[in-house]
Amino acid sequence: MFQHPKPRRLEWPHLCPSVHWAQIQRPFPGPGKYRTLYDFELIYVFQGELLIHFNDEIAPIPVGAGDLLLLSSAMRHRIELLADPHTHLLGIHFDFFNEQTVLAEQDLTVREDKIDPERFCSIPVMGEGHPVFGAHYESVPYEMVEWMERIVEEHAKGRGNPGYELACRGLMLLIFTQLLSLDTKSSRPNLHSGYQGKIKELAVEMEIRPGAPWANAEMAGRFNVSEDHFIRLFKDIVGMSPRKYLQFIRHREAKKMLRETDMKIELIGRQLGYEDLHNFSKVFKKWQGISPRAYRKLSILH
Structure with a gap:
């Protein structure tokens, strides 16, 4: 069972997300390589299907079109892209408490031969130690997708743009608020x-x-x-x-x-x-x- 090395009990006034990277992606199918992140990543699937392999999971987790995945820092995983030539994703790297300044994309991923435990970003947990947010949300509202797309746009303008960090932070807080109203693995009852x-x-x-x-x-x-x-x-x-x-x-x-x-x-x-x-x-x-x-x-x- 995975135990995060840096749990942090959440006090809402201290939630201060910082966006490190945000892009639309159209990757090629493939098995992927195992990696570990220093920060967190939100992945929304516009089109295609992913299989997420974790070290402590016997079976991979399928993630389909319309689903949202939240990958934790410090958790080793592999993303397998199934054979869909039109795979279309949106990814956002971030932390919850403005803990890390990222100068280059390679700073987001752990080098297996040079792990720095101090750089892992903290995960927000509730009083009993359970994570505040889940890992997989199905069929998330498109309002949330619009916020994620706006983050990509703001990030593309560059850090020199006035209000860049504030805009991204506000949009991330809206996303967190929406996630709290959803159930993990299924955001709405399976009525149909x-x-x-x-x-x-x-x-x-x-x-x-x-x-x-x-x-x-x-x-x-x-x-x-x-x-x-x-x-x-x-x-x-x-x-x-x-x-x-x-x-x-x-x-x-x-x-x-x-x-x-x-x-x-x-x-x-x-x-x-x-x-x-x-x-x-x-x-x-x-x-x-x-x-x-x-x-x-x-x-x-x-």
């Missing part, structure tokens, strides 16, 4: 077990083809249920309605295209399924607070 796998597969299809129309009536027909029942199923399993989820993934892809390409804004909107520039700009501003043009200008500045 017969539909969960197929609904998650549909959600992945929507991520791969965000520009398709994805009409509720047609999707409901795939499950032989009424449109209203399908919307309830989708919201219970994914965490938001099909329409809102589609807007969410379109918005995420729009931000990426605005940042990383010089494609005309109207063409970006059309590729993502919007009828015209006005409709695209209206929805984008609703989600981001600024127009696509203003967002592109800001991303160039940073």
Whole structure:
């Protein structure tokens, strides 16, 4: 049974998370190598499936699309990526009590031939010594995913940006607050077990083809249920309605295209399924607070 070397009884005023690294990842499938972290890592799975191997576990833990994994400092593990060419992850390295300053990515991982026990970040525990947070949360709310994506954006701006650390800290505290309301391994009752796998597969299809129309009536027909029942199923399993989820993934892809390409804004909107520039700009501003043009200008500045 794993015993963390640096448990720290949590007093909420002392919770002061610090983000060390945050990125979107599209890794290749493979068995992975064993590693040990000095800090903690949150991994959200947009698409694909992972197997997490721990030294003291006989069977690996499967982590699928929509799930969140919290990897502890000091715990040796291996991440196996199953054979999905479209594996899509979001990772955030952090500590809970602003204990560590990271100068380079290699500072996050323990060198097996040179372990420094003092550098392991503390794990928050309750009065009886149990960790405050779990290791695996299924089908987490997409509101939490949005916060994680904003952390990636803030981190990309660099430490020289005014308010960088404060913004990341505030978003991490929101994530912690949300995690406290969820159950580990299952964030909501398994009321629709017969539909969960197929609904998650549909959600992945929507991520791969965000520009398709994805009409509720047609999707409901795939499950032989009424449109209203399908919307309830989708919201219970994914965490938001099909329409809102589609807007969410379109918005995420729009931000990426605005940042990383010089494609005309109207063409970006059309590729993502919007009828015209006005409709695209209206929805984008609703989600981001600024127009696509203003967002592109800001991303160039940073």
